[in-house]
Amino acid sequence: MMAQTEPAEAMPAPVPLPAAVDDDLVRRCQAGDCEPFRQLVERYGNVMFGTALQMTRDRSLAEELTQDAFVNAWRGIGGFRLGSPLRPWLLRILHNRVVSHKRRRLLDLLPLPSADRARDRQPGPEAVVELAEHRSEMRAALDGLPNDQRRIVVLRYYSELSIPEIAQVIGVPDGTVKSRLHRALQRLRANLETTQRSDE
Amino acid sequence: MSEENEKLEQDLAAHFAQERERAAAPNDLWPQIERRLDAGKPRSLVRRRWPALVATVGAAAAIAAGLFVLSGYLGGDGSPTADEVLAAAKEASAHPDKVGLRSYEGVAEITSPVDDDSEATIEAVPEGETSEQANTAPELAMRRSEMQVAFEAPTKYRVDLETLDPSIESGEQSLFVGDGTSSWFYESHSNTYFQKAAENPVGLVTLQYYLTPAMFFGGGIGGLIEGIRSATDAKAVIAAEDTLLGRAVYVVEISPAYSGSRSGPDGQEEYSGGVVRMWLDKEFLFALRTQIPDGEGGEIVEIRFTDISFNREIDDSLFRFTPPAGATEVESGGDAGFSSSGGSVGGEIGFPAPFLSLSQLPGGYAGRSSGTSSDANGTYFSARFLLVEEGDDGYVRGEQRIRADGMPATLQTGEPTSVNGHEAWLTESPDAINLAWQDGDIVIVLTSNRLSSEALLRIAQSMQVRAGGNDPGPVEVEPSEGGEVEVVPAEPESP
Numbered sequence: 243m244m245a246q247t248e249p250a251e252a253m254p255a256p257v258p259l260p261a262a263v264d265d266d267l268v269r270r271c272q273a274g275d276c277e278p279f280r281q282l283v284e285r286y287g288n289v290m291f292g293t294a295l296q297m298t299r300d301r302s303l304a305e306e307l308t309q310d311a312f313v314n315a316w317r318g319i320g321g322f323r324l325g326s327p328l329r330p331w332l333l334r335i336l337h338n339r340v341v342s343h344k345r346r347r348l349l350d351l352l353p354l355p356s357a358d359r360a361r362d363r364q365p366g367p368e369a370v371v372e373l374a375e376h377r378s379e380m381r382a383a384l385d386g387l388p389n390d391q392r393r394i395v396v397l398r399y400y401s402e403l404s405i406p407e408i409a410q411v412i413g414v415p416d417g418t419v420k421s422r423l424h425r426a427l428q429r430l431r432a433n434l435e436t437t438q439r440s441d442e
Numbered sequence: 443m444s445e446e447n448e449k450l451e452q453d454l455a456a457h458f459a460q461e462r463e464r465a466a467a468p469n470d471l472w473p474q475i476e477r478r479l480d481a482g483k484p485r486s487l488v489r490r491r492w493p494a495l496v497a498t499v500g501a502a503a504a505i506a507a508g509l510f511v512l513s514g515y516l517g518g519d520g521s522p523t524a525d526e527v528l529a530a531a532k533e534a535s536a537h538p539d540k541v542g543l544r545s546y547e548g549v550a551e552i553t554s555p556v557d558d559d560s561e562a563t564i565e566a567v568p569e570g571e572t573s574e575q576a577n578t579a580p581e582l583a584m585r586r587s588e589m590q591v592a593f594e595a596p597t598k599y600r601v602d603l604e605t606l607d608p609s610i611e612s613g614e615q616s617l618f619v620g621d622g623t624s625s626w627f628y629e630s631h632s633n634t635y636f637q638k639a640a641e642n643p644v645g646l647v648t649l650q651y652y653l654t655p656a657m658f659f660g661g662g663i664g665g666l667i668e669g670i671r672s673a674t675d676a677k678a679v680i681a682a683e684d685t686l687l688g689r690a691v692y693v694v695e696i697s698p699a700y701s702g703s704r705s706g707p708d709g710q711e712e713y714s715g716g717v718v719r720m721w722l723d724k725e726f727l728f729a730l731r732t733q734i735p736d737g738e739g740g741e742i743v744e745i746r747f748t749d750i751s752f753n754r755e756i757d758d759s760l761f762r763f764t765p766p767a768g769a770t771e772v773e774s775g776g777d778a779g780f781s782s783s784g785g786s787v788g789g790e791i792g793f794p795a796p797f798l799s800l801s802q803l804p805g806g807y808a809g810r811s812s813g814t815s816s817d818a819n820g821t822y823f824s825a826r827f828l829l830v831e832e833g834d835d836g837y838v839r840g841e842q843r844i845r846a847d848g849m850p851a852t853l854q855t856g857e858p859t860s861v862n863g864h865e866a867w868l869t870e871s872p873d874a875i876n877l878a879w880q881d882g883d884i885v886i887v888l889t890s891n892r893l894s895s896e897a898l899l900r901i902a903q904s905m906q907v908r909a910g911g912n913d914p915g916p917v918e919v920e921p922s923e924g925g926e927v928e929v930v931p932a933e934p935e936s937p
Binding site: 283308427 | 450461468471474478685688746748749870
């Protein structure tokens, strides 16, 4: 039988901090190695794609922009300063890509893909229905925000960036982010009230 | 935070938590990306624009020489002080040969605030503001530029500068070339150039008001350091030792970056602050990254190399200037041949023909500044104005340039629309909407961070060439409600 116990003084292998892991991966990317970049795509693919989806409301466009952003990140990773947080850097590239997309203004007006809407309407327990209704209201209210305000709300509450990180992503001072976020929430609340009144 | 806000934030968090669960990246994300990655190392200048011009020659010997010389500069084995590093950097920038630096080639990104007052005169103070408030720069977009530089000691250089910000200069280039005998300065927007005898290139490149590429050349860093320290009695520290672009650097902080005096409630008061940061290559004491606060602690101008190679042989053709087709040589003046003159601001913006004057202002906005620029012969080539939102951070910026070549292709992107029968394009930058169109030989770009595209179009449609130039009719401005901006036509003034 093999021994099942570890020496009392043995410590579990240290779990690297995310930033340290990122730095290590980035350093290897900077040397021209693609494999660590694949790991970065796996680590940040969901948040990048989800953020793009929230900003564009178009799944195929979000896929395209996420790919573009990662490709741009690869090209620019030589200039990434080790020790800096990677997530805001990637989201900044994505944000710029979203904003600069030529067709963005038109695509913003397109509805969600029908599959998503159908999924929202799936029958289920009452709580699920209520949640779906609430989500639909929130989504409609978010859709009613001006593009720049919606992007800030997405970066804050979907991508979960701090105010300074959002400032870094969109290239404005912290105070501007705060004031825009404040205005966005005011408008969002008004949109929600309008939606709720029309439902009554 | 109010209960309403807390509830809304909780609702948002819950909503987006659900959305996150539903938004997994596609399974084939990596294969799709992998197909598009270039083989080898990320982004290389050599691959991008100047292929086959660079070859590795003698780098090892030069590096060895540089280390040897630097060991003398920096006091031998011990860690140098910030003052020693800066003194060595100043010396090295003036005499790169002393650190074994014979040439370099690289790409730098420059971020700087859009400085609308740089070529304009502040003409009016909006009612209710003090002059100090009026002269405080509004919160403006940042201009991003990319600069490709090559230098070969002692006086050969090439700077290829391209603005990336979607403004009227988008995609256009300025070029500075020196072949060791002559120097040339070329700007594509006017398609003009002038030539001067070879000299220290600093005097030429500092003409670009929104950049400070001078710091990359002999004396540039030294002048910057000297200027800051003598003006503010600044102290320097080595804040960190780091790695940048794979090179060991000192991160040197110099503070205060600025000082002065201004009117306060109790009379004249002194102020100072800000930090200049430099990432100085340990081997060549070359500034790989520099951050400089703009004015009294406003936006930070940053110049950051994204690619650099030292001591590689550079093809000599890079340092020769061939005038582009149709380019006109102009006489070089002490101030680059450019001069500025103010327009009028105060409820309306008037410009001399052929520029368009603005007779309708958006509600809640007031004129901050306007101006025109002309060449050494007094011929106008650009006009600009800046409106700012009263009590908020909105702005509308207008730039007009005479362009015989028509609308640059880079501006013909975005959503097509029309202004007074002319084709126009609406595009969005990260924080602003841009509207570009051409009227005769004038290309106009309006930019706003707050107004809707409809409001911007209404302003554009109100712009006309005025016979009186600086004397447009009076304008009635109505405050807006609910954030919507109304453009109000001017009513004829009663005699």
